Amino acid sequence: MIQTAIIDQIADELYRAEKEKTSVNKFVERFPKLDEALAYKVQDRLIELKCEVENTKRVGRKLGLTSKAKQEMMGVHEPSYGVLLGSMQVFEGEPISISPFIHAKVEPEIAFIFDKEVKGPSVTVADILAATAYIAPALEIIDSRFQGFSFTLPDAVADNSSSSRFMIGERFYKPDQFNLQLMGMVFRKNGEVLATGAGAAVMGHPARAIAWMANRLHKIGQSIQPGEVVLSGSLSGAATIAPGDHFSVSFDGIGSLETVFTQ
Numbered sequence: 001m002i003q004t005a006i007i008d009q010i011a012d013e014l015y016r017a018e019k020e021k022t023s024v025n026k027f028v029e030r031f032p033k034l035d036e037a038l039a040y041k042v043q044d045r046l047i048e049l050k051c052e053v054e055n056t057k058r059v060g061r062k063l064g065l066t067s068k069a070k071q072e073m074m075g076v077h078e079p080s081y082g083v084l085l086g087s088m089q090v091f092e093g094e095p096i097s098i099s100p101f102i103h104a105k106v107e108p109e110i111a112f113i114f115d116k117e118v119k120g121p122s123v124t125v126a127d128i129l130a131a132t133a134y135i136a137p138a139l140e141i142i143d144s145r146f147q148g149f150s151f152t153l154p155d156a157v158a159d160n161s162s163s164s165r166f167m168i169g170e171r172f173y174k175p176d177q178f179n180l181q182l183m184g185m186v187f188r189k190n191g192e193v194l195a196t197g198a199g200a201a202v203m204g205h206p207a208r209a210i211a212w213m214a215n216r217l218h219k220i221g222q223s224i225q226p227g228e229v230v231l232s233g234s235l236s237g238a239a240t241i242a243p244g245d246h247f248s249v250s251f252d253g254i255g256s257l258e259t260v261f262t263q
């Protein structure tokens with residue numbers, strides 16, 4: 001199969017899996033040519049397809065696989081990234097129905113809102129902070145289209161890094177007031193503490209994950225654009241969701257964010 005046919009085939013299957021709520025098997029066995037570089041092309045095609053059909057547009061990006069534990073589990077040394085679309089945003093105070101999801105999970109993250117372009121190569125943590133207008137608490141709802149969340153890195157990249165929905169706090173904070181490495185976080189489910197952590201859980205510093213992405217984007221002629229929101233990666237493992245569950249994340253200095261899931 002030629003490359004463009006592989007890209008279209010995998011993007012179509014992932015799109016259908018999401019719409020029809022039917023998980024698929026890993027693609028790497030059927031398409032041995034599916035490496036990381038080709039997977040990002042599939043991701044681009046999938047996003048193009050969603051923008052066409054859902055009449056939405058790109059509003060930012062997300063980092064995935066930022067924790068050492070997840071990277072080791074997948075045998076990789078790098079994170080991944082995906083695209084955030086306007087249609088994926090949900091707002092605080094709106095209950096989230098789990099009915100469109102296959103097996104969604106929720107993650108506590110820090111969102112960065114950019115007011116300057118960030119273009120590689122050699123982007124540093126300082127460059128990311130200098131281009132960031134605001135940070136805010138965020139929750140990401142991930143939902144892999146693969147059966148049992150079982151995939152390789154190229155599979156997950158093709159699947160837009162398991163992105164599904166995201167929510168960001170409505171109060172924004174300037175990043176220069178905080179040491180993001182040391183920023184404490186408490187993640188609760190139904191009032192009970194599920195996880196605690198600090199910003200350093202994300203590759204030593206959440207902005208380091210975004211710097212990695214900016215340098216990776218440079219290789220394909222892309223950059224972070226002013227106005228974009230970037231979710232910098234989860235500070236803890238992802239939590240499973242059942243109808244009625246209430247989740248909250250509280251950060252030292254930048255407040256909290258909460259949501260409830262319904263059937």
Ligand code: 0L1
Nearest residue numbers: 063064065144156161162
């Ligand atoms: O946001 C994430 O960390 C998810 C990345 C993709 C892999 C997964 O679903 O765990």
Ligand code: MG
Nearest residue numbers: 107140233234
């Ligand atoms: Mg995430």
